Amino acid sequence: MQEKIIADHILEKMTLDNVFNILNDNLFAFLNQEEIDYCKDLQEFCLELDPKIDKTKDVYVLFPELGKKGYMQRINKWKDFTPYGMKKEMLLGLHLSCLDSQLELARLASGILCGNPTFHYFHHGGESPEVAKIQDELMSGQKVGCICITEPERGSDAVNMTTQCMKIDDGVIYNGEKVFTTNGPKADYFATYGVYDTSNPRGTMVQAMIKREMGVKTNRLTINAVPRVHIAHTFFENVKVPADYILGDDGMGYSRLFEGLVPERLGIVGSGLGICWTALIYGIIYTNLRRQFGQEVGNFQGVGFSLADLLSQISSATALSFSAATIYDEKVLFAEKKSGAAEKWVAGISSQGKYLVSKLTHKTCYTVQQQMGGISVTDNTLVDELTDTSKIEEVIGGARNIQLFIIQNALRRYKKIL
Numbered sequence: 001m002q003e004k005i006i007a008d009h010i011l012e013k014m015t016l017d018n019v020f021n022i023l024n025d026n027l028f029a030f031l032n033q034e035e036i037d038y039c040k041d042l043q044e045f046c047l048e049l050d051p052k053i054d055k056t057k058d059v060y061v062l063f064p065e066l067g068k069k070g071y072m073q074r075i076n077k078w079k080d081f082t083p084y085g086m087k088k089e090m091l092l093g094l095h096l097s098c099l100d101s102q103l104e105l106a107r108l109a110s111g112i113l114c115g116n117p118t119f120h121y122f123h124h125g126g127e128s129p130e131v132a133k134i135q136d137e138l139m140s141g142q143k144v145g146c147i148c149i150t151e152p153e154r155g156s157d158a159v160n161m162t163t164q165c166m167k168i169d170d171g172v173i174y175n176g177e178k179v180f181t182t183n184g185p186k187a188d189y190f191a192t193y194g195v196y197d198t199s200n201p202r203g204t205m206v207q208a209m210i211k212r213e214m215g216v217k218t219n220r221l222t223i224n225a226v227p228r229v230h231i232a233h234t235f236f237e238n239v240k241v242p243a244d245y246i247l248g249d250d251g252m253g254y255s256r257l258f259e260g261l262v263p264e265r266l267g268i269v270g271s272g273l274g275i276c277w278t279a280l281i282y283g284i285i286y287t288n289l290r291r292q293f294g295q296e297v298g299n300f301q302g303v304g305f306s307l308a309d310l311l312s313q314i315s316s317a318t319a320l321s322f323s324a325a326t327i328y329d330e331k332v333l334f335a336e337k338k339s340g341a342a343e344k345w346v347a348g349i350s351s352q353g354k355y356l357v358s359k360l361t362h363k364t365c366y367t368v369q370q371q372m373g374g375i376s377v378t379d380n381t382l383v384d385e386l387t388d389t390s391k392i393e394e395v396i397g398g399a400r401n402i403q404l405f406i407i408q409n410a411l412r413r414y415k416k417i418l
């Protein structure tokens with residue numbers, strides 16, 4: 001904090017501990033005992049790490065701390081860290097956003113967007129010891145990962161990518177350019193998509209885990225909203241990727257890309273829920289203590305009704321998101337026989353959830369700032385940092401309209417049953 005103007009008696013209550021107390025009052029009713037215990041462990045971890053976070057430093061110094069507890073991701077089982085699954089991942093993202101929303105953004109890119117493809121690879125029978133080593137390094141937080149899908153001319157239209165792959169005897173050569181690579185400037189590993197034939201991307205897409213030393217170049221983009229996260233313009237110029245690093249070849253890259261999208265979107269929903277709850281709770285704490293016209297400002301209906309409205313929306317969004325995660329766990333991730341109907345439903349609902357929650361992060365932060373007044377745009381509270389991160393939530397993982405595009409496509413299918 002550069003210059004303090006917030007009153008001491010309010011500042012001493014604006015703590016992560018109090019955020020969790022109010023969160024638990026609203027959250028635990030949604031959870032079973034195993035999930036409650038998992039949240040309590042997470043909260044203990046966050047409360048211990050919180051005083052050690054130096055906001056003048058990049059978030060990457062904190063990755064090994066997450067890795068020690070198996071918190072780089074929790075969808076998949078890694079080492080003996082339990083419990084795991086989609087709902088646990090959502091709860092992880094939620095809590096880490098309460099702790100540090102920029103750390104959570106970078107963690108999701110490394111642990112889920114880059115890490116998940118390694119789990120999918122082994123799930124589908126892959127055996128490369130190189131990939132096993134990469135997975136361990138990413139999960140322990142010792143190394144940083146990123147995902148390279150978006151290109152300068154292929155954003156929402158990601159499938160029609162132009163990054164060109166060429167097969168050689170012992171691997172694949174990549175040539176192309178990617179943008180918005182979250183963690184890119186710091187990354188050791190790049191989960192990268194390219195195609196053998198740009199006129200047939202679905203049939204020829206390749207997914208590879210590329211090491212920086214193979215020749216990847218990155219330039220950092222200036223993105224003011226998240227200064228502690230590095231986001232890159234990434235170049236692959238005749239980058240030779242040995243066969244051991246190819247996760248999905250000859251069109252398999254396309255199915256792996258789509259396999260990753262659902263957990264990725266649900267993961268982003270978890271981060272978004274954390275932003276919503278944290279901003280709202282800081283708003284509740286502050287307006288319960290700040291006095292004007294002889295009383296606490298939260299007593300004025302103009303303030304209190306607005307926060308009540310947000311609470312109703314965030315509770316509803318939380319219920320929807322937890323249902324989606326639970327159904328994904330029960331009928332897809334842990335199911336002996338995956339339910340096709342559930343897979344389809346979760347694919348749709350993950351877009352609905354991503355659309356709803358990421359938009360709600362923005363609305364919540366904006367509204368809370370209006371209700372808290374001037375203090376909320378200073379660095380005396382965390383709310384302005386949450387507002388900045390909320391800008392990214394809407395665009396990362398597919399912009400708002402692309403979620404609506406996916407949802408609309410599903411609506412169009414109903415014509416067939418009329």
Ligand SMILES: Cc1cc2nc3c(=O)[nH]c(=O)nc-3n(C[C@H](O)[C@H](O)[C@H](O)COP(=O)(O)OP(=O)(O)OC[C@H]3O[C@@H](n4cnc5c(N)ncnc54)[C@H](O)[C@@H]3O)c2cc1C
Binds near residue numbers: 148156
């Ligand atoms: C901070 C940040 C981090 C990111 N991290 C990563 C990352 O780690 N890896 C990665 O690969 N990508 C990443 N992205 C890229 C992100 O997924 C893209 O920005 C997103 O997919 C949209 O692409 P675009 O920005 O090129 O927009 P465009 O596709 O050019 O879209 C421009 C506008 O047109 C709309 N639009 C496009 N097509 C349609 C349509 N058919 N119907 C209606 N509206 C449409 C869009 O919604 C948008 O409003 C990140 C982006 C940002 C900003």
